[in-house]
Amino acid sequence: MEPLGVVLTAGLGTRLRPLTPATPKPLVPLLNRPLIAYALDLMRDLGLGEVAVVTGPEDDRTREYVESDAPPDLRVSVAVQREPRGPGDAVASVGDALHGRTVVVLAVDTVLTGVDPGLLDGFDAGGATAGLLLQSVEDPRAFGVAVLDGDRVVDLEEKPEHPRSDLALVGLWALAPAAVERVRTDPFINAKGESDLTATVGAMLAERHDVRGWLLDGEWLDGGTIEGLLHAQSRLLARAADEIAVAPHAVVTDSALHAPVRIGEVARVEASDLAETVVGAGATLEGVTLRRALVAPGAALHGGEYADVVVTPAGEVCGPGVEG
Numbered sequence: 001m002e003p004l005g006v007v008l009t010a011g012l013g014t015r016l017r018p019l020t021p022a023t024p025k026p027l028v029p030l031l032n033r034p035l036i037a038y039a040l041d042l043m044r045d046l047g048l049g050e051v052a053v054v055t056g057p058e059d060d061r062t063r064e065y066v067e068s069d070a071p072p073d074l075r076v077s078v079a080v081q082r083e084p085r086g087p088g089d090a091v092a093s094v095g096d097a098l099h100g101r102t103v104v105v106l107a108v109d110t111v112l113t114g115v116d117p118g119l120l121d122g123f124d125a126g127g128a129t130a131g132l133l134l135q136s137v138e139d140p141r142a143f144g145v146a147v148l149d150g151d152r153v154v155d156l157e158e159k160p161e162h163p164r165s166d167l168a169l170v171g172l173w174a175l176a177p178a179a180v181e182r183v184r185t186d187p188f189i190n191a192k193g194e195s196d197l198t199a200t201v202g203a204m205l206a207e208r209h210d211v212r213g214w215l216l217d218g219e220w221l222d223g224g225t226i227e228g229l230l231h232a233q234s235r236l237l238a239r240a241a242d243e244i245a246v247a248p249h250a251v252v253t254d255s256a257l258h259a260p261v262r263i264g265e266v267a268r269v270e271a272s273d274l275a276e277t278v279v280g281a282g283a284t285l286e287g288v289t290l291r292r293a294l295v296a297p298g299a300a301l302h303g304g305e306y307a308d309v310v311v312t313p314a315g316e317v318c319g320p321g322v323e324g
Helices: 035-045 060-069 087-092 119-126 177-185 197-206 226-240
Strands: 004-008 050-055 075-080 103-107 110-112 130-136 144-149 152-158 167-175 211-215 220-222 244-246 251-253 256-263 268-270 273-279 284-295 300-311
Touching: 004 035, 004 087, 035 050, 035 060, 035 103, 035 110, 050 060, 060 075, 087 103, 087 177, 087 197, 110 167, 119 130, 119 167, 119 211, 130 144, 130 197, 152 197, 167 177, 167 197, 177 197, 197 211, 220 226, 226 256, 226 273, 226 284, 226 300
Parallel strands: 004 050, 004 103, 050 075, 130 211, 244 256, 251 268, 256 273, 268 284, 273 284, 284 300
Antiparallel strands: 103 167, 110 220, 130 167, 144 152, 144 167, 152 211
């Protein structure tokens, strides 16, 4: 059967407050595109033709986006995780569409570059039960950590106090049908009462199932925190370091723009000085100096000098530049 992509979006997004919950986590902007757009693009680039997006029960806005703006070459459906019972339960929420299929699972706040487009083909050909995308990190204690022997995972532990390697799981799992069925019917339930996807794969590894690991050659960007979002924006802007992009119907008057800068549609920038900043559609800036800033769509800010900040749709300024 054709493989299926599953994008997990149903988390509460508490690490992105105050951007959330007024803006659902999947719709949080990065370079004036919602996080969900990057996830759907990655699924398409991996050769998937069908994707299920798992949302929370109150998130009608993500459903509306998926129905109107998903890539035209993807068949995208929406499943609902009724209660926040962990990523394994979120996968299981997709229901009968999972049956008998290889499934690629991606967390929506994981933005990846440089993923091998042949990864899924290699996984299917190799006959493994599960596959994990990995990257070396400075401090792996906050992540799932894998130990490799060649491309075989020989040890897998969630947030170990004493890691046996520096290879962290980046938020993409490939599951063969046997692993999908295990997640659906007999998952590992952690101390929080949640269905733990990584620990379920770890339990199968302990039972001598074949689990493979692949090293990510590109970048792993965390869109799940305010600080991570700003870092992701800076890294992506660096690819067009000399670019000043002003969208149609945006108005910029008496202002200095220092590349890279992006101004969204119908935004208004007056008497302001911007560098390494992205201004969302419909936002208004007057008399503002911004460095390394993300201005959410519809935000309004009048006066002030800020660096390393996010401006929310309500005009609240937050981030490392205003903390402590």
